[in-house]
Amino acid sequence: MIKTRLTEKLGIKYPIIQAGMGPFSNNNLCVAAANAGVLGLLSTSGLFDKEQQPWIYEAFIQTAESTMDDDMATVMEKLLKRTYRLTKEKGGIFGINVMVSAELMKQANIIVDTAIRVREENPEMKNNFKVIFTSAGDPVGWKDKIKGAGFTWMHVVPSVKGAQRCKKAGVDVIVASGHEGGFHTSWEPVHSMILLPAVVEAVSDENTLVCGAGGYCDGKTLAAALALGADGAQMGTRFLATQESDFHQIWKEAVVESGDRATLVARGFVGPARWIKNPRSSEHAVNTLKKSPGIFLGFPDDYSSPEAQSLIEYEKECIHAVCTGDKTKAMMAAGECVQRISSMPTVAEVVNAIAKETEDILRSMPQKYLA
Numbered sequence: 001m002i003k004t005r006l007t008e009k010l011g012i013k014y015p016i017i018q019a020g021m022g023p024f025s026n027n028n029l030c031v032a033a034a035n036a037g038v039l040g041l042l043s044t045s046g047l048f049d050k051e052q053q054p055w056i057y058e059a060f061i062q063t064a065e066s067t068m069d070d071d072m073a074t075v076m077e078k079l080l081k082r083t084y085r086l087t088k089e090k091g092g093i094f095g096i097n098v099m100v101s102a103e104l105m106k107q108a109n110i111i112v113d114t115a116i117r118v119r120e121e122n123p124e125m126k127n128n129f130k131v132i133f134t135s136a137g138d139p140v141g142w143k144d145k146i147k148g149a150g151f152t153w154m155h156v157v158p159s160v161k162g163a164q165r166c167k168k169a170g171v172d173v174i175v176a177s178g179h180e181g182g183f184h185t186s187w188e189p190v191h192s193m194i195l196l197p198a199v200v201e202a203v204s205d206e207n208t209l210v211c212g213a214g215g216y217c218d219g220k221t222l223a224a225a226l227a228l229g230a231d232g233a234q235m236g237t238r239f240l241a242t243q244e245s246d247f248h249q250i251w252k253e254a255v256v257e258s259g260d261r262a263t264l265v266a267r268g269f270v271g272p273a274r275w276i277k278n279p280r281s282s283e284h285a286v287n288t289l290k291k292s293p294g295i296f297l298g299f300p301d302d303y304s305s306p307e308a309q310s311l312i313e314y315e316k317e318c319i320h321a322v323c324t325g326d327k328t329k330a331m332m333a334a335g336e337c338v339q340r341i342s343s344m345p346t347v348a349e350v351v352n353a354i355a356k357e358t359e360d361i362l363r364s365m366p367q368k369y370l371a
Helices: 005-010 027-035 054-064 072-087 102-121 123-127 143-148 160-169 192-203 219-227 249-257 279-291 306-324 336-340 347-369
Strands: 016-018 039-043 094-099 129-135 152-157 173-177 209-213 232-235 263-268 271-276
Touching (some): 016 027, 027 039, 039 129, 054 072, 054 306, 072 102, 094 102, 102 123, 143 152, 160 173, 160 192, 219 232, 219 347, 263 306, 271 279
Parallel strands (some): 016 039, 016 232, 094 129, 173 209, 209 232
16 A cells, blocks of 8 residues: 555545646546546646637537537536546545636636536535646636635646745645656756656645656656655556547557657647657657747747747647547657557556556565665
8 A cells, every 4th residue: 555645635545646638538537547546637628619629629528418509617517527426436536637827717717616616516526526736827826716615726837936836826736747748848848857856845845745747657657756755646648548548549559559769849739749759740840940949949939920820720630630530640649658658458457557566666675775
């Protein structure tokens, strides 16, 4: 048994967070992860843009047993109730991941307000629906709404400075995301081996927990996170390639089939993003270098420029191809840990294997290394 402050705070069996990978629907994955004893996180950002990316919105609709006529709040309510219905028997713990960047503030407030209302109207949900996880924006200003409603508040950051801002804002669990992670990465990349201990030293105390993210995918990496002072680790790419994962089969297969040095960084919707190497992502990287060099130099480019817009339209086309299973045009995000993933088991099998390997490593360390 692995016991950390994260397991005790949330009542989960293992100190693992299943990443709320957006903008895609991941309700079935969240349920499976929660029921396997880790924190399951629902993605929500795919609900933000019904008009521009209806194929993503439709996936949420199907899972929620909703209709295209339902608004964002209604779909969110149905997803939360479905998730609770499927996790309450096993005591699975879950939360939602909400992007809170300035341009998405209106939508973020609708999602958070809906979550608070649904839980208040269904108080039995408090035993399972415990977390609001904010990302891709400033944490300041969310404390009263989220913690005032009794949720545990988590926020992800790519830097010590960001972690310090989280601590000042009152975040309960700060997730330090290293450059190894998939999809959106930092403008100024720092890798997990440097970032995680630095964040732990800067902000961890009796009121503030720290978890690692970026590169964590098995027992070895979870044990490393704990050795670096973390209370747990978030994993995304590892859970993407599982039987219950809602992601398209071609995406899951691409993760499993990837090998050494299988990812690259190029333009993403809100900054740099890590993609699995294929002809489409390689072309995107070349065009990023020409049209949006700030991605590689560490400073934001003008998003309104024609060059930037052409890159974003290309990305939308590639994401649409993923959703429809078109390998010839698809571009798929994933973390560097794809080279450590070679199978597509069930979520429970993944969690049990990670837990066993972590426990074996931790138990062996005193005998191996202490005189």
